[in-house]
Amino acid sequence: MSIELKNVTKKIKKTTVLKNVSYRFEAGHIYGLAGRNGSGKTMLIRAIAGLLIPSLGQVIIDGEPLHEKIDFPPSIGVTIENTVFPKDLTGLENLVALSKIKHQATLDDIKSAFEKVGMAEREWNTKVAKYSLGMRQKLSIAQALFEKPKLLLLDEPTNGLDQESTEKLRETLRQEANRGTTVILASHDKDDLKLLSQTVIQIDGGAIVN
Ligand SMILES: Nc1ncnc2c1ncn2[C@@H]1O[C@H](COP(=O)(O)OP(=O)(O)OP(=O)(O)O)[C@@H](O)[C@H]1O
Numbered sequence: 001m002s003i004e005l006k007n008v009t010k011k012i013k014k015t016t017v018l019k020n021v022s023y024r025f026e027a028g029h030i031y032g033l034a035g036r037n038g039s040g041k042t043m044l045i046r047a048i049a050g051l052l053i054p055s056l057g058q059v060i061i062d063g064e065p066l067h068e069k070i071d072f073p074p075s076i077g078v079t080i081e082n083t084v085f086p087k088d089l090t091g092l093e094n095l096v097a098l099s100k101i102k103h104q105a106t107l108d109d110i111k112s113a114f115e116k117v118g119m120a121e122r123e124w125n126t127k128v129a130k131y132s133l134g135m136r137q138k139l140s141i142a143q144a145l146f147e148k149p150k151l152l153l154l155d156e157p158t159n160g161l162d163q164e165s166t167e168k169l170r171e172t173l174r175q176e177a178n179r180g181t182t183v184i185l186a187s188h189d190k191d192d193l194k195l196l197s198q199t200v201i202q203i204d205g206g207a208i209v210n
Pocket residue numbers: 012013015017035036037038039040041042043044186
């Protein structure tokens with residue numbers, strides 16, 4: 001999926017959180033968004049996800065302008081901030097419930113997503129109430145992956161993951177990109193940017209500065 005931002009500006013009250021951002025993201029490529037706290041990485045992800053309407057400019061997904069022809073990218077997996085999962089359900093039950101909304105994913109797709117993030121069967125069969133930070137993070141990424149999206153937007157994906165899980169996730173994201181998915185991740189982790197991202201986009205003050 002290709003994404004083009006044309007002069008995207010977003011003002012919230014008096015703050016300009018995105019400042020004249022123009023960029024073209026190509027299919028099958030991994031992009032890392034870097035920048036200090038509050039620089040605008042999450043806002044950029046939200047704009048691409050269709051969750052934020054620009055004050056000026058356009059986000060164009062495979063040639064279709066967001067908020068004009070389409071409201072959201074048609075095939076998207078996203079993790080933003082703390083996704084809330086009902087705690088009395090297991091990880092598996094949560095994704096099964098979500099899969100009933102679009103009817104696109106099978107039980108095998110869901111299990112495969114858990115495997116891709118390194119979650120064991122006994123973990124996906126545990127209630128979310130008992131999840132550690134890392135397990136919640138893996139569930140959130142499995143949720144982004146299970147419908148095999150053509151666009152993956154991930155905010156701090158390796159946050160809270162141990163070294164082995166981090167490496168497993170990076171390998172998964174490389175494979176997703178190899179099958180044509182556009183991967184855009186915001187990260188403070190040097191290795192996410194250096195080892196995983198094929199292009200690093202530096203954000204400062206709501207603008208792309210490289
Ligand atoms: N609801 C809001 N109303 C007004 N300004 C906001 C709102 N949410 C965030 N901001 C501001 O938008 C700017 C960009 O925030 P954003 O969350 O995109 O930063 P970030 O680069 O993702 O930071 P971090 O590395 O801490 O996650 C910040 O100045 C922040 O204070």
